[in-house]
Amino acid sequence: MPIKLKNLTKKFGDYTAVNNITLSIEDSKITVLIGPSGCGKTTTLKMINGLIKRTEGNIFFNEISIDKINPIDLRRRIGYVIQEIGLFPHMNVYQNIAVVPKLLGWKENKIKNRINELLELVNLNPEENIFKYPKQLSGGQKQRVGVARALAADPEILLMDEPFGAIDPINREKLQDAFIDIQEKIKKTIVFVTHDIREAIKLGDSISVFNTGKIEQSGKTFEIIKKPKNKFVSNLIGNHAEINTLEFRKAENSIDKDFSAVKINASDTNLLKEQKNSYVIFLDDNNNFLGILSKEKISQLSTENYLNNLKTYFITPDSTLLDAAGIMLSKGINTVPVISAEKKVLGVIKYETIFQEE
Amino acid sequence: MNIFTYLLENPDYILEKTFQHIYIFLISWSFAVITGIISGIFITREKNKKIGRIILVIIGITQSVPSIAVIALFFLFMGIGFITAAFALFLYSLVPIVFNTASGLISVDGNVKEAALGMGMTKKDILFKIEIPMAMPSVFSGIRNSAVINIATATVAATIGAGGLGVIIFTGLSHFNASMIFAGAVPVSFLALSIDLILGFLEKKFTSEGLKISEEG
Ligand SMILES: Nc1ncnc2c1ncn2[C@@H]1O[C@H](COP(=O)(O)OP(=O)(O)OP(=O)(O)O)[C@@H](O)[C@H]1O
Ligand SMILES: [Mg+2]
Numbered sequence: 001m002p003i004k005l006k007n008l009t010k011k012f013g014d015y016t017a018v019n020n021i022t023l024s025i026e027d028s029k030i031t032v033l034i035g036p037s038g039c040g041k042t043t044t045l046k047m048i049n050g051l052i053k054r055t056e057g058n059i060f061f062n063e064i065s066i067d068k069i070n071p072i073d074l075r076r077r078i079g080y081v082i083q084e085i086g087l088f089p090h091m092n093v094y095q096n097i098a099v100v101p102k103l104l105g106w107k108e109n110k111i112k113n114r115i116n117e118l119l120e121l122v123n124l125n126p127e128e129n130i131f132k133y134p135k136q137l138s139g140g141q142k143q144r145v146g147v148a149r150a151l152a153a154d155p156e157i158l159l160m161d162e163p164f165g166a167i168d169p170i171n172r173e174k175l176q177d178a179f180i181d182i183q184e185k186i187k188k189t190i191v192f193v194t195h196d197i198r199e200a201i202k203l204g205d206s207i208s209v210f211n212t213g214k215i216e217q218s219g220k221t222f223e224i225i226k227k228p229k230n231k232f233v234s235n236l237i238g239n240h241a242e243i244n245t246l247e248f249r250k251a252e253n254s255i256d257k258d259f260s261a262v263k264i265n266a267s268d269t270n271l272l273k274e275q276k277n278s279y280v281i282f283l284d285d286n287n288n289f290l291g292i293l294s295k296e297k298i299s300q301l302s303t304e305n306y307l308n309n310l311k312t313y314f315i316t317p318d319s320t321l322l323d324a325a326g327i328m329l330s331k332g333i334n335t336v337p338v339i340s341a342e343k344k345v346l347g348v349i350k351y352e353t354i355f356q357e358e
Numbered sequence: 359m360n361i362f363t364y365l366l367e368n369p370d371y372i373l374e375k376t377f378q379h380i381y382i383f384l385i386s387w388s389f390a391v392i393t394g395i396i397s398g399i400f401i402t403r404e405k406n407k408k409i410g411r412i413i414l415v416i417i418g419i420t421q422s423v424p425s426i427a428v429i430a431l432f433f434l435f436m437g438i439g440f441i442t443a444a445f446a447l448f449l450y451s452l453v454p455i456v457f458n459t460a461s462g463l464i465s466v467d468g469n470v471k472e473a474a475l476g477m478g479m480t481k482k483d484i485l486f487k488i489e490i491p492m493a494m495p496s497v498f499s500g501i502r503n504s505a506v507i508n509i510a511t512a513t514v515a516a517t518i519g520a521g522g523l524g525v526i527i528f529t530g531l532s533h534f535n536a537s538m539i540f541a542g543a544v545p546v547s548f549l550a551l552s553i554d555l556i557l558g559f560l561e562k563k564f565t566s567e568g569l570k571i572s573e574e575g
Binding site for chain 1: 467469470472473474475476477478479480483487488491492494566567568569571572
């Protein structure tokens with residue numbers, strides 16, 4: 001469900017915590033709110049689920065003003081992971097996740113199935129964990145239960161306030177990876193608060209940069225990185241942001257089908273000269289990948305010598321563009337083949353693809 | 359004559375006084391439990407926050423007033439009689455219940471309440487499903503304290519018409535009869551112990567496992 005924040009303002013007494021922000025939150029996408037401590041991220045999130053009453057402006061869900069929706073109903077339809085997780089210590093994992101379904105009057109059987117499904121989704125073994133109490137869980141496990149609890153009644157919207165904030169870097173990476181996989185499956189409208197730019201770039205389809213209650217810039221993640229609007233945003237994303245984004249971009253999404261491939265036994269100088277790309281991929285009789293050569297190199301070699309000089313660099317579809325860029329830079333080439341597990345050529349990653357504007 | 363003589367020679371009388379003791383305890387204490395828990399909840403509600411804080415301070419002070427002073431005060435204003443004694447006991451055992459209920463409810467983590475609110479619980483849901491279950495250990499410690507204090511103070515309240523085992527003890531005291539004092543004191547201790555055991559059992563039953571686990575374990 002798309003959400004619109006329109007000229008939204010929140011004042012605590014004389015202090016303006018959120019100052020006239022306007023933002024479109026896209027349906028089924030992750031929108032990250034990022035900014036330094038105290039810039040109004042949590043306040044914005046809490047205005048969306050009505051925990052904090054706005055001072056001015058309006059919030060729309062599917063074009064319907066928040067004023068027209070009963071706040072209790074609204075909250076039961078929005079999953080919420082608070083900054084401190086807030087699991088109920090007197091309830092076990094099952095009971096914690098069952099809270100909203102129970103409020104909605106689901107049948108016990110339906111709840112049970114749903115909880116098993118959710119625990120699988122967040123990668124916790126149901127049998128092992130269902131009867132554990134929050135104090136018996138590690139930090140990362142608590143976070144997972146927090147996410148499962150927020151997803152319990154299959155809400156269309158998920159508000160997540162620094163859900164991975166308290167986790168060590170290694171486990172945080174893992175949780176983020178798991179979270180990306182989960183979102184692939186569930187496709188919720190997610191508002192995700194963080195103050196870690198790496199996390200923002202990794203998870204965000206869009207990013208809104210907050211500063212002292214105002215939005216400095218919002219847009220698609222790559223737009224923010226390519227065209228920071230001002231000093232504040234460019235300082236936030238840092239100098240290496242473009243390189244950093246490569247790590248989070250899967251090769252399979254950037255495959256270029258425009259490549260030249262020939263069977264090595266059928267290759268002769270004329271055929272090779274006709275190829276329009278600067279690199280030629282060689283295949284065996286079964287169309288399996290053998291290697292790659294630049295046209296420049298080909299022109300220096302005789303046909304019998306191709307096989308001995310083939311470069312065998314390649315990446316798999318689940319590699320990242322950073323892997324591709326690493327090969328390009330270290331080997332001085334501008335095209336890297338993408339090869340499937342069955343040794344078939346899926347396409348290539350070209351230098352221009354990585355470093356051009358999207 | 360040994361210390362057990364009175365106890366062995368007057369079992370019926372002692373039993374009668376024991377039942378009297380239980381009677382005044384049950385009446386005054388059960389009213390205190392009900393009133394205490396309700397007041398504890400009332401003074402911790404958001405809208406009553408200001409009065410609540412004042413009441414808690416007053417109650418905190420009253421906790422340090424000795425029982426004998428309370429009994430004396432009620433005697434001054436209400437004279438001697440069962441009603442006076444029961445009322446004094448009720449008020450005196452109310453204090454720990456209100457205090458512990460309120461402090462248990464106050465100490466429920468604000469984040470937990472916020473999560474509950476954010477999930478779409480109503481105020482009533484939060485009170486009954488989150489706050490009270492989480493405050494259970496504290497509520498029970500108030501109830502247990504209050505029961506033991508009530509049974510002990512009821513002994514003193516015999517001086518203003520409570521009846522019960524205190525009557526035997528005070529008669530024994532005035533006659534320098536150690537056996538008689540003993541015959542009153544033993545059932546009092548026995549009563550206090552058994553009530554505490556029963557309440558301990560109930561506490562276990564009504565407190566979530568999740569609250570008993572230590573952080574380290
Ligand atoms: N209930 C409140 N009363 C008064 N001021 C508040 C209240 N809640 C928040 N503020 C103030 O509003 C500002 C924004 O707070 P908010 O919690 O939205 O920040 P944040 O961006 O989430 O920060 P953090 O990254 O530290 O969580 C802060 O200066 C905070 O002190
Ligand atoms: Mg915050």
